[in-house]
Amino acid sequence: MRKLLLKSLVQGPLTEPAPPASEAALAELAARVSQVSRQRLGRSLSIREVDAGSCNGCELEIHALNNVLYDLERFGLRFVASPRHADVLLVTGPVTANMREALERTYQATPDPKWVVAVGDCARDGGVFSGSYACVGGVSAVLPVDLHIPGCPPSPTALLRGLLALLESVSVRGRRISPASR
Numbered sequence: 030m031r032k033l034l035l036k037s038l039v040q041g042p043l044t045e046p047a048p049p050a051s052e053a054a055l056a057e058l059a060a061r062v063s064q065v066s067r068q069r070l071g072r073s074l075s076i077r078e079v080d081a082g083s084c085n086g087c088e089l090e091i092h093a094l095n096n097v098l099y100d101l102e103r104f105g106l107r108f109v110a111s112p113r114h115a116d117v118l119l120v121t122g123p124v125t126a127n128m129r130e131a132l133e134r135t136y137q138a139t140p141d142p143k144w145v146v147a148v149g150d151c152a153r154d155g156g157v158f159s160g161s162y163a164c165v166g167g168v169s170a171v172l173p174v175d176l177h178i179p180g181c182p183p184s185p186t187a188l189l190r191g192l193l194a195l196l197e198s199v200s201v202r203g204r205r206i207s208p209a210s211r
């Protein structure tokens with residue numbers, strides 16, 4: 030025990046160094062999302078996050094969008110507490126049987142135009158939880174999905190890129206443009 034304590038004092042914590050943050054690239058990406066949301070929707074972007082049964086790994090990355098490094102609210106992207114105020118439903122996890130009705134009711138409560146973004150590998154097809162008796166599948170098994178952001182979990186930058194891709198596919202009146210008409 031004493032040996033282990035001494036070793037841990039000398040060695041320090043065994044953690045990986047954080048990847049270098051490219052603040053300029055991030056600010057540019059977030060500013061672009063803000064600009065496109067104002068052009069296409071005439072306002073900033075309001076997001077309602079729905080955990081349909083995730084392990085919370087995806088939530089940690091989504092929460093990071095609000096931390097001091099990313100601080101997305103300065104670019105007009107905000108998370109809202111009610112689907113009635115939302116433009117985008119950001120849905121994580123496989124959809125569990127227990128959350129299915131809540132997810133459907135959240136979608137019905139969101140005003141048009143609205144978009145559903147499935148976040149993470151579980152949201153695509155159930156991921157590691159696929160086949161569980163407790164899951165009904167990916168988000169598309171319950172709701173029409175406009176965009177899927179892959180990853181387990183996707184990074185905050187990947188989330189921002191996904192939101193930008195979604196907004197760029199939206200017409201000025203807020204309708205979705207099919208790839209053929211772009």
Ligand code: SF4
Nearest residue numbers: 083086149150151181
């Ligand atoms: S995609 Fe990965 S991090 Fe996200 S809910 Fe599934 S297992 Fe968790």
